[in-house]
Amino acid sequence: MKILIVDDHAETKCMGIIEECKKRGVEVEIAKGRNSALCRIIYQKQDIDGIILDMGIPVYDNEYTEDEREGDDVLRELHRRKRHIPVLIFSTTDSFYKDECDFVVDQMAEWNIVQEEEKFFSFLEKIKEQ
Numbered sequence: 001m002k003i004l005i006v007d008d009h010a011e012t013k014c015m016g017i018i019e020e021c022k023k024r025g026v027e028v029e030i031a032k033g034r035n036s037a038l039c040r041i042i043y044q045k046q047d048i049d050g051i052i053l054d055m056g057i058p059v060y061d062n063e064y065t066e067d068e069r070e071g072d073d074v075l076r077e078l079h080r081r082k083r084h085i086p087v088l089i090f091s092t093t094d095s096f097y098k099d100e101c102d103f104v105v106d107q108m109a110e111w112n113i114v115q116e117e118e119k120f121f122s123f124l125e126k127i128k129e130q
Helices: 015-022 034-043 071-079 114-129
Strands: 003-008 026-030 050-053 087-090 104-108
Touching: 003 015, 003 034, 015 026, 015 104, 026 034, 034 050, 034 071, 050 071, 050 114, 071 087, 104 114
Parallel strands: 003 026, 003 050, 050 087, 087 104
Antiparallel strands: none
């Protein structure tokens, strides 16, 4: 199983998720911007089983500008191309588009709260079902 984490601060923000994935034998890849995420998912058609997506990502990796909300563009493109890969939104920022996408499993804001971690484990179960 392979998960793509799309977050420009994944090494710090998603450390708990990355560690839990390693314990479970889940392979993790990281994309830090919209374009690299879409390149892997859509154009290279890599075997991605699930996506953990931050809403506040930049267009390009390592480009840090304020108030970028490119996560919705990732969801919109997945929906448009009918790539129904389970997505767990990991962001305090809500998506304008998630209700249009039946492949969005849930949204969590933090890793260190038991209720939030349960959403992550439900996400892993949803991937296994596919």
